[in-house]
Amino acid sequence: MILDRYSVCITISIEVFIKVILFVTFIFCLSxxxxxxxxxxxxxxxxxxxxxxxxxxxxxxxxxxxxxxxxxxxxxxxxxxxxxxxxxxxxxxxxxxxxxxxxxxxxxxxxxxxxxxxxxxxxxxxxxxxxxxxxxxxxxxxxxxxxxxxxxxxxxxxxxxxxxxxxxxxxxxxxxxxxxxxxxxxxxxxxxxxxxxxxxxxxxxxxxxxxxxxxxxxxxxxxxxxxxxxxxxxxxxxxxxxxxxxxxxxxxxxxxxxxxxxxxxxxxxxxxxxxxxxxxxxxxxxxxxxxxxxxxxxxxxxxxxxxxxxxxxxxxxxxxxxxxxxxxxxxxxxxxxxxxxxxxxxxxxxxxxxxxGDDFDIPVIQESILVKKEILDQYNGTYGSNDFPIKLTFRNEDGVLLGEASSDAQNEIPFEAFSNTIFKFQRAHIKLEFKDNGEILIFTQGEEFTLKKLN
Structure with a gap:
């Protein structure tokens, strides 16, 4: 998926994004x-x-x-x-x-x-x-x-x-x-x-x-x-x-x-x-x-x-x-x-x-924040959708939201908080936005998906 004209086409399956594992491989297509x-x-x-x-x-x-x-x-x-x-x-x-x-x-x-x-x-x-x-x-x-x-x-x-x-x-x-x-x-x-x-x-x-x-x-x-x-x-x-x-x-x-x-x-x-x-x-x-x-x-x-x-x-x-x-x-x-x-x-x-000598952007780095335990705990659970190929499970551990895919053996990924409802894994341009006290998750990585909390 091409994120914008100068960005990178990451040919990662959604399963791979959620795996910080040995030898993560992805191809960048510089357009x-x-x-x-x-x-x-x-x-x-x-x-x-x-x-x-x-x-x-x-x-x-x-x-x-x-x-x-x-x-x-x-x-x-x-x-x-x-x-x-x-x-x-x-x-x-x-x-x-x-x-x-x-x-x-x-x-x-x-x-x-x-x-x-x-x-x-x-x-x-x-x-x-x-x-x-x-x-x-x-x-x-x-x-x-x-x-x-x-x-x-x-x-x-x-x-x-x-x-x-x-x-x-x-x-x-x-x-x-x-x-x-x-x-x-x-x-x-x-x-x-x-x-x-x-x-x-x-x-x-x-x-x-x-x-x-x-x-x-x-x-x-x-x-x-x-x-x-x-x-x-x-x-x-x-x-x-x-x-x-x-x-x-x-x-x-x-x-x-x-x-x-x-x-x-x-x-x-x-x-x-x-x-x-x-x-x-x-x-x-x-x-x-x-x-x-x-x-x-x-x-x-x-x-x-x-x-x-x-x-x-x-x-x-x-x-x-x-x-x-x-x-x-x-x-x-x-x-x-x-x-x-x-x-x-x-x-x-x-x-x-x-x-x-081509143009490129100087990054603007947003500072991450700490989110209170009672807020993070709302997001504990598994999310899925008929339009999304896998289920995503999240949990709060010591003030950090950890996520993993429910397919095979995945390692948990720590998501940084940028508000009480928005979290990112910036290595792969992944954004999570929780709504309705954690009942709805908007997952974005190039494309946007709406997931519901299953448990």
Whole structure:
């Protein structure tokens, strides 16, 4: 849904909006009439980020790299003493994993046409699933982060055998190759396939195929128990900023366990698309988009005016990330955050508009308020409508309105209050307005829905 002419088309299902889970993925469609020549507006970009910094609605670092050189670098992290913050990049890791798989194919150690049954015959219909299906999210294998048991194990060490025993119990949601459905499970399996074909750990394959050839210093598989000195903690916004969950790296692995800096992510993207890692034949496969999913081999495609950027978005715990590269203009845009209470797409739009000299708005940040317990308690309960695909459940916890969708395993999202009746989740442009003492809920995310209280 296009929110306005300069805003972002978020192709998120309503189920996904209410999930602040591992590897949240969304595609932004930057709809604009401009974007023809580079005329970077650093002054306005500085003003944009100054507002966010002053209001403390986001913490992170962003960079624009043109022709291999940094032309705009903004560190707006809460910790000003950390001059080179390292962030967990979530599902941006999938580009790295796809690259490793393609390198292994170049070396003759696997083929994209290989069946999953060659490695894991106990997976449902493994003889019909190819490695390429895994890369394209066209397997039918359920997304592990959507399932009820995910929160039970996500923060504890998991072995390959433990993870695969879970996956063996999954029944396919559709026949392999039939359609696109994003699945982190598939990329965890790809990590294990890479380890078997490459006869090494995922971390070592990352180093051999990507880190060393590009001379990267701060790109690695993170360690949930031990952070590097400049690796930042992530936070969720409730009444105040609170430390987020800490997913163990063995759970996502190649689906979302890489940490890096904006500069090194940009360096990787440029190296990838300028064939410094994989050859032209592999890159051509990677950029091939088929079907309705608009997903290549580990790649999303982001349109900006008449241009296309290739890359990915990501989220793990309180971290959110986007990495995008335009081949023709040789421009990389990377934005990594560790605390986010602002619309991430709006930030991406501002960075690209700033680079191309296009117009963009300086945000006006409204201060959130505290709402009395007796008022919040009116909104406890479940809301639904025949026109709305899911039910939404809310509860008051310590003065914060928490909401979740009643489908599968969702994590609760904290909504900020801006009046006694209006609450927002600003990361996804979601607005809630309660009426009739909580009997009616007006839900808005691009479109507007009227829900009734069911209990």
């Amino acid at each position: 604009c009439q401009f974007g023809q020549e580079s005329n970077i507006n650093t002054e306005k970009l500085d003003k944009f980020f100054a507002v966010l910094e002053n209001k403390k609605v986001v913490s992170g670092s962003a960079i624009l790299v043109k022709d291999g050189k940094s032309i705009y670098n903004k560190n707006y992290n809460f910790d000003k003493n950390n001059k080179n913050p390292i962030y967990r990049i979530g599902s941006v890791s999938k580009i790295y994993t796809a690259t490793i798989i393609l390198k292994l194919e170049e070396e003759g150690k696997l083929k994209l046409s290989d069946k999953l049954s060659l490695y894991y015959p106990k997976i449902d219909k493994a003889d019909k699933i190819t490695i390429e299906d895994l890369l394209r999210h066209r397997t039918g294998i359920p997304n592990m982060t959507d399932l009820a048991d995910y929160k039970e194990y996500s923060q504890t060490p998991q072995s390959e055998s433990q993870m695969m025993e879970r996956f063996y119990r999954y029944q396919l949601e559709f026949m392999p190759g039939e359609k696109y459905e994003y699945s982190n499970t598939g990329y965890v399996i790809l990590s294990y396939i890479a380890q078997k074909a490459g006869n090494d750990t995922y971390a070592n394959l990352l180093t051999s195929y990507i880190v060393n050839p590009l001379s990267l210093q701060e790109t690695f598989v993170y360690d949930a128990k031990s952070r590097r000195s400049n690796e930042v903690t992530s936070y969720f916004k409730r009444a105040n900023w609170e430390e987020a969950t800490n997913t163990h790296q063995n759970v996502p692995l190649g689906a979302g366990a890489i940490a890096s800096t904006p500069l090194e992510v940009a360096t990787f993207l440029r190296g990838l698309f300028r064939e410094k890692i994989i050859n032209s034949s592999s890159l051509k496969k990677m950029k091939e988009f088929i079907g309705e999913g608009e997903y290549g081999l580990g790649l999303m495609k982001f349109p900006y005016a008449d241009k296309y950027f290739f890359g990915h978005t990501g989220g793990v715990d309180g971290y959110a990330s986007i990495a995008a590269y335009n081949i023709e203009d040789d421009i990389a845009m990377v934005n990594l955050t560790n605390a986010l209470s602002f619309n991430f797409n709006d930030m991406s739009l501002a960075l690209l508009a700033g680079f191309y």
